[in-house]
């Protein structure tokens with residue numbers, strides 16, 4: 001498995017080894033031992049799948065309390081995937097990094113607890129699968145506006161398709177400190 005650094009020290013990108021033969025291909029979506037070699041020992045307790053049309057933007061979401069670490073992949077299609085460090089005492093607070101995930105590059109993006117996550121679908125049909133280190137807790141569901149000028153995320157779209165919830169998420173400056181994650 002190849003490891004690629006990203007613009008945030010704690011967010012890593014993995015490329016699995018692909019085994020191809022005349023039937024097709026096989027690769028590991030997740031292997032605890034491989035991640036442990038890179039100092040990670042996430043205990044995944046929930047797996048999610050979403051399907052999005054081109055131009056759909058989901059995010060930026062996080063949970064607090066009960067923060068979720070996520071290992072995210074695109075099984076089919078292509079997406080521009082973003083992580084934002086929201087840990088209020090992190091030196092990278094408010095900084096973001098983005099990667100392109102696709103069924104073709106099979107890249108797996110590790111986003112630790114305390115980060116907001118979002119993506120925009122770049123292809124017509126994006127099948128998104130990800131593992132989480134904490135279960136969904138609706139009362140802890142939180143988020144920040146995708147187009148927050150203080151984050152200045154360089155999204156490759158200007159008018160994405162958003163849920164009503166995502167279009168009314170708060171700006172970072174308006175989120176009280178108690179609603180922001182602390183460094184684990």
Ligand SMILES: Cc1cn([C@H]2C[C@H](O)[C@@H](COP(=O)(O)OP(=O)(O)O[C@H]3O[C@H](C)C(=O)[C@H](O)[C@H]3O)O2)c(=O)[nH]c1=O
Nearest residue numbers: 048050058059061062070117118119135136137163165
């Ligand atoms: C996240 C989640 C949602 N739901 C229910 C709640 C809603 O009735 C429905 C759709 O939820 P939502 O609109 O929040 O789905 P997304 O916009 O894809 O949210 C996700 O988008 C970004 C990219 C993320 O990283 C998060 O995992 C997650 O927030 O599924 C559940 O039952 N369990 C869950 O874990």
